[in-house]
Amino acid sequence: xxxxxxxxxxxxxxxxxxxxxxxxxxxxxxxxxxxxxxxxxxxxxxxxxxxxxxxxxxxxxxxxxxxxxxxxxxxxxxxxxxxxxxxxxxxxxxxxxxxxxxxxxxxxxxxxxxxxxxxxxxxxxxxxxxxxxxxxxxxxxxxxxxxxxxxxxxxxxxxxxxxxxxxxxxxxxxxxxxxxxxxxxxxx
Amino acid sequence: xxxxxxxxxxxxxxxxxxxxxxxxxxxxxxxxxxxxxxxxxxxxxxxxxxxxxxxxxxxxxxxxxxxxxxxxxxxxxxxxxxxxxxxxxxxxxxxxxxxxxxxxxxxxxxxxxxxxxxxxxxxxxxxxxxxxxxxxxxxxxxxxxxxxxxxxxxxxxxxxxxxxxxxxxxxxxxxxxxxxxxxxxxxxxxxxxxxxxxxxxxxxxxxxxxxxxxxxxxxxxxxxxxxxxxxxxxxxxxxxxxxxxxxxxxxxxxxxxxxxxxxxxxxxxxxxxxxxxxxxxxxxxxxxxxxxxxxxxxxxxxxxxxxxxxxxxxxxxxxxxxxxxxxxxxxxxxxxxxxxxxxxxxxxxxxxxxxxxxxxxxxxxxxxxxxxxxxxxxxxxxxxxxxxxxxxxxxxxxxxxxxxxxxxxxxxxxxxxxxxxxxxxxxxxxxxxxxxxxxxxxxxxxxxxxxxxxxxxxxxxxxxxxxxxxxxxxxxxxxxxxxxxxxxxxxxxxxxxxxxxxxxxxxxxxxxxxxxxxxxxxxxxxxxxxxxxxxxxxxxxxxxxxxxxxxxxxxxxxxxxxxxxxxxxxxxxxxxxxxxxxxxxxxxxxxxxxxxxx
Numbered sequence: 001x002x003x004x005x006x007x008x009x010x011x012x013x014x015x016x017x018x019x020x021x022x023x024x025x026x027x028x029x030x031x032x033x034x035x036x037x038x039x040x041x042x043x044x045x046x047x048x049x050x051x052x053x054x055x056x057x058x059x060x061x062x063x064x065x066x067x068x069x070x071x072x073x074x075x076x077x078x079x080x081x082x083x084x085x086x087x088x089x090x091x092x093x094x095x096x097x098x099x100x101x102x103x104x105x106x107x108x109x110x111x112x113x114x115x116x117x118x119x120x121x122x123x124x125x126x127x128x129x130x131x132x133x134x135x136x137x138x139x140x141x142x143x144x145x146x147x148x149x150x151x152x153x154x155x156x157x158x159x160x161x162x163x164x165x166x167x168x169x170x171x172x173x174x175x176x177x178x179x180x181x182x183x184x185x186x187x188x
Numbered sequence: 189x190x191x192x193x194x195x196x197x198x199x200x201x202x203x204x205x206x207x208x209x210x211x212x213x214x215x216x217x218x219x220x221x222x223x224x225x226x227x228x229x230x231x232x233x234x235x236x237x238x239x240x241x242x243x244x245x246x247x248x249x250x251x252x253x254x255x256x257x258x259x260x261x262x263x264x265x266x267x268x269x270x271x272x273x274x275x276x277x278x279x280x281x282x283x284x285x286x287x288x289x290x291x292x293x294x295x296x297x298x299x300x301x302x303x304x305x306x307x308x309x310x311x312x313x314x315x316x317x318x319x320x321x322x323x324x325x326x327x328x329x330x331x332x333x334x335x336x337x338x339x340x341x342x343x344x345x346x347x348x349x350x351x352x353x354x355x356x357x358x359x360x361x362x363x364x365x366x367x368x369x370x371x372x373x374x375x376x377x378x379x380x381x382x383x384x385x386x387x388x389x390x391x392x393x394x395x396x397x398x399x400x401x402x403x404x405x406x407x408x409x410x411x412x413x414x415x416x417x418x419x420x421x422x423x424x425x426x427x428x429x430x431x432x433x434x435x436x437x438x439x440x441x442x443x444x445x446x447x448x449x450x451x452x453x454x455x456x457x458x459x460x461x462x463x464x465x466x467x468x469x470x471x472x473x474x475x476x477x478x479x480x481x482x483x484x485x486x487x488x489x490x491x492x493x494x495x496x497x498x499x500x501x502x503x504x505x506x507x508x509x510x511x512x513x514x515x516x517x518x519x520x521x522x523x524x525x526x527x528x529x530x531x532x533x534x535x536x537x538x539x540x541x542x543x544x545x546x547x548x549x550x551x552x553x554x555x556x557x558x559x560x561x562x563x564x565x566x567x568x569x570x571x572x573x574x575x576x577x578x579x580x581x582x583x584x585x586x587x588x589x590x591x592x593x594x595x596x597x598x599x600x601x602x603x604x605x606x607x608x609x610x611x612x613x614x615x616x617x618x619x620x621x622x623x624x625x626x627x628x629x630x631x632x633x634x635x636x637x638x639x640x641x642x643x644x645x646x647x648x649x650x651x652x653x654x655x656x657x658x659x660x661x662x663x664x665x666x667x668x669x670x671x672x673x674x675x676x677x678x679x680x681x682x683x684x685x686x687x688x689x690x691x692x693x694x695x696x697x698x699x700x701x702x703x704x705x706x707x708x709x710x711x712x713x714x715x716x717x718x719x720x721x722x723x724x725x726x727x728x729x730x731x732x733x734x735x736x737x738x739x740x741x742x743x744x745x746x747x748x749x750x751x752x753x754x755x756x757x758x759x760x761x762x763x764x765x766x767x768x769x770x771x772x773x774x775x776x777x778x779x780x781x782x783x784x785x786x
Contacts, residue, residue: 025266073561
């Protein structure tokens with residue numbers, strides 16, 4: 001009886017060890033995406049000349065960068081879209097120019113936000129999230145309307161800089177992405 | 189509570205009776221170490237299925253992404269280990285399967301009523317082989333592609349259904365994307381299904397014909413050992429040794445990932461070690477009878493083995509034993525002999541070894557490049573667009589007849605017929621120093637063997653240089669800076685002031701610019717344009733057409749124009765891309781992996 005118990009314990013030990021040798025690596029393999037560090041922002045990049053932006057009307061520009069998709073590196077691909085709004089007429093001193101930049105990703109569920117020229121509002125076409133021209137959560141004028149977005153549009157760091165030659169003024173945006181569906185703006 | 193649940197479950201499923209089949213088996217002859225092979229095969233097979241399933245989660249079966257996805261798996265945490273397990277378990281499975289078959293032969297376990305156990309087991313042999321064959325090319329390496337190419341042609345060479353089977357497997361004439369998806373389908377859906385069904389049948393038959401304590405007379409059960417745990421513990425001890433070896437190899441060596449498939453790489457195909465015996469056997473047959481070695485002999489051997497239980501019946505006790513030993517010893521001796529012969533032949537084949545070494549360099553380089561990111565068109569583009577590896581190939585083919593490319597240590601290409609300068613570090617300060625030194629100018633490794641050795645440049649340098657004298661380094665720095673060489677960037681930025689002064693010397697109409705165009709000074713038509721001398725665009729234009737008025741014009745010596753027809757690319761000896769690769773290689777302008785901070 002003693003011997004039989006011992007042998008059974010030995011069998012169990014072998015089975016447990018072999019299982020662990022498989023299960024632990026598999027767990028690490030499968031859970032890899034959870035621990036992957038997100039790339040920090042690729043820094044500020046020039047997205048438009050100031051003169052291309054009309055005052056007060058939002059303009060959408062694409063952000064170009066290297067997009068790593070699993071094992072593939074897409075060089076110079078569109079990695080995001082940004083709404084720019086030029087707030088004043090100033091076009092001489094870069095420090096006096098005022099341009100605001102908003103990520104086009106809707107904080108509700110991540111659709112791309114459009115701008116409606118009729119109502120002068122940002123509207124997300126998926127679930128009717130509406131934002132005013134300052135990117136804040138707004139209302140639609142219809143009965144029973146509830147804005148689904150947990151927060152206003154995500155602002156991005158944006159500044160106007162002079163080109164090396166000094167002849168042009170460029171709008172520089174630092175593109176970042178934020179977690180969807182939260183009340184607060186949290187970096188991805 | 190637990191007992192209650194077990195009763196509830198057993199009432200509905202009867203699982204305890206099923207488990208009893210296993211746990212209540214008795215061993216009238218006692219436990220044995222010999223009998224452990226079956227269990228080892230089974231569990232190794234389970235390891236193979238589990239690891240395969242996990243790898244499948246991240247594998248992409250397409251010609252442009254297969255290699256990249258396997259490389260990606262290798263980078264994932266534990267990915268290299270799991271792929272290593274899959275790779276080495278497969279080979280362990282082949283060895284264990286061989287041992288298991290021999291053990292069954294030794295103990296004559298195929299005898300009545302177990303003929304079907306034997307037959308289904310034997311049918312697994314070719315299926316396992318096909319499983320290995322369909323797995324090896326999946327990472328889309330040049331090696332894997334070459335292997336499946338040959339294996340498909342062997343299949344196609346068999347009489348009758350051969351060509352049809354080959355066309356269906358390959359999905360056309362050439363190994364490519366369709367082949368890969370077909371192999372993927374066979375490897376991951378078809379074979380697991382067929383082998384799974386056969387294995388289940390095999391094991392069910394085995395249990396059906398094994399004595400349990402319900403069927404045996406009491407006096408046999410009394411004192412007889414039980415399968416669980418007496419035999420089980422032996423099974424698992426042996427299995428853990430095998431699995432230990434596999435896990436050790438997976439952890440330390442890992443599965444290889446050779447160069448991505450690329451028709452321009454010449455790979456000498458060899459089968460995996462377990463097929464070498466057939467590869468060697470082929471050599472003893474004339475080419476038109478190839479299929480006898482590769483198809484007929486294995487098939488006849490398998491058929492003979494399938495019928496063995498029925499042949500065995502007609503043999504006396506003694507003849508049967510002799511027959512079984514002859515089969516085992518015959519197979520082991522011939523397999524080992526053929527395999528070792530083949531391995532030794534390859535080990536002593538210098539051309540093969542050189543080619544393997546060349547591929548090893550390419551493999552290291554492609555892994556380095558892949559870490560920098562794999563482009564959407566796939567991993568084969570990494571090497572095709574890599575000057576470091578493409579440059580030497582192109583230089584050897586098109587330039588090395590006249591030009592050497594030899595560094596300070598005498599390493600590199602030595603021209604067969606040195607009638608032109610050694611192009612090592614062309615455009616660098618070292619190079620320009622040699623150009624402006626009358627002694628070196630006229631030597632064999634510069635312009636000594638060209639008509640230029642007699643030209644005005646030779647005397648011009650002698651006449652002009654004394655005026656420059658202590659400013660010569662500035663002149664050298666300035667002319668070399670025109671090339672904007674990546675390996676000289678630091679020096680060039682450091683010496684901005686000297687370079688600015690040096691440029692003025694270059695533009696001196698009494699000096700350099702009396703024969704050369706330098707920006708807006710001087711004119712073309714005598715010596716080569718020194719504006720952007722040695723830069724990417726200058727070198728590209730020069731190689732394309734040295735007879736252009738910007739360079740040597742009609743005075744050009746032997747240098748061919750490699751791409752004189754910008755409007756008719758097909759008429760040129762070299763295309764734009766090749767020239768770009770050459771130029772970047774000469775300028776040592778290529779991707780290097782960033783130094784990893786330890």
